[in-house]
Amino acid sequence: MNRSGGGFAYVRNALSGGGWLLLPAIALLAAAVWLPKLPVERDAYDHIVIFDVSQSMNVEDYRIGGTLVSRLEFAKHAVAEALKNPKCDTRIGWGVFAGRKIVTLLAPVEVCRNYSALLEALDNIDSRMAFERSSEIQEGLLWTMVNVRDLKPLPTVIFMTDGHEAPPLPPERLRSYDGQLGEVRGWVVGVGGLEPLPIPKSDAEGRRIGFWRATEVLQWGGAANISGGTSHEHLSELRETHLQALAKNVGFGYTRLIDAKSLDAALHDRALAHPAVVETDLRWIPGLLALLLLGWWFRPDGRRNRPQPVEKPA
């Protein structure tokens, strides 16, 4: 070793043989320590999920782990599942639909911070919230288009229903949406099985009191077929064609709730995203680069690395 260099020789010794690679590694690590969160533009979502809470949503034609559950229960379950891996730039809120109108329960809030409170509020939603006995879905959807405008910023709408109009919608009362298509965006999510099943009847406290009978409800087949009417209105199945028409009318997408994953298409639809500037932690970038440097430096010998030729001692 060259002793005449003094301290400099130590530095040179330390940095020789690839040791200088430690310097950029240290610099990168230092950057990782002091790097503040930086604003990055990302896709963000702002949803209000509206649940149909009318009686036909009590039909049990879904299963969770082998147990029969109602359409409403399954819709809630699917939403809760979708929240399990929350993206922190998603905001979500709840509303219910009955009669001709919606009631907003919770304006959209950020999912990560309010995860448990959101789930508790979701849990509270049940068919006792049906503030009207009827279920006029076309009117409900058209009212939704008006009502959500009061929410700032304007959310996108996820409307979960089985499409069972009660009373049946006379075809001449089909209305076309008179607003600007694409201003309020969203999805109609069809909930329910395709097999017509009896509708449980319940009282105001939500207690089951048998099923609706054919003579207790207004029947309307024939001409009302196009507006979702059938000649078995006491039975309920997912009225898909009607919902597709309603969705198209307001410029929404339509998807069917088959399993808990079906909601992904709607909740993470890129077309519903809006750009949001999110304070983002980017410390991992210099951190990972530093790790790569260190890893490369300590890489094991490859097979091609033969023993070095014998060198003369200094």
Place this chain on the structure above:
Amino acid sequence: MIDGLHLPLDFAAPWALLLLPLAWLPMLRRRREELTFSSLSWLPTDRLGIWIERAGRAAAVIAILATVLALASPGRPEWEVERIGRGAEIVVLFDSSLSMDNEMVARGAHPKRRRDSPLRKRNIARQALSAFVERRPADRFSLLMFGAAPFRVTPFSQSPEVIQAGITAAGISNGLPGTDLGRGLMAAIEQFNGRAYTGSRVILLVSDGAAEIDEITRQNIRNGMRQHRIALNWIYLRSVNWPRLDSEKEPEAVGLITDVAMHRFFKTLPTTYKVYEAESPDAVSKAVADIERAQNLPLEYKERIPRRDFTPYFYFAAILACLLLLVHRATTVRSFAR
């Protein structure tokens, strides 16, 4: 840091831990840094040298380990501490009936229903409540709406964001048919079921009145209020110029039969009851400020301590290890060649 001891570390990006095996790399022997001696047995055992060698490897392992752990974003999870503050447990019972969509107008004037009117009762109530919640971070709030049936919006929560979202939603919601105050009050009382008594309890009723309660429900309400020791505050969104509820005149004469009946029933409650007759947005704000002063008793509450990020400490440890490694390299001979 002491309170961190009994709490586990968690990782915000646990998948980075998959890189942990990299920390083993420095333990592998590398020929390119070996010295060649003609005879090793000739050399004496160099204890110090062995320890210096081990220290060098340890520093290298720590450098990689600390970097990988830092990438996984370690931290102390969010947790709660018990604190004693001043405040109350408040159930906000929001009348969401159709009449709440009307404007607050002078007696005799015809109330209009304009959604965006600043005089709309629903909007006035929303703004006052929102300001109230914002000023009281120590309180726990629960929100219920009622029409013909009660709507449990949120159970007790200390997330002001969620309560504000509920108040916003109630403020823009469509009016519900019916005004079943009895069921609304019973649902509000039920919110206290199974909760330990930790401080002052209040039901804050925001209503424009016009609700009837039958005798059986009245008795249930009295019992519930007594059992759970709940005070009742009623922000009565009255119309301008109407006689006050305590007016000497017979209710029939003042045209407020149901409202006066409500008021008289509330006065028979075994717990504290106070009515704030508010006939303008200003009066509503005043009523809210008054309640704010009254409900300031000691209350046990849980304060949420947000997650604490330890990432920088780990990067810092990695830097120290790298510096150590440099020192190590400075003092060792790795090659006889120069």
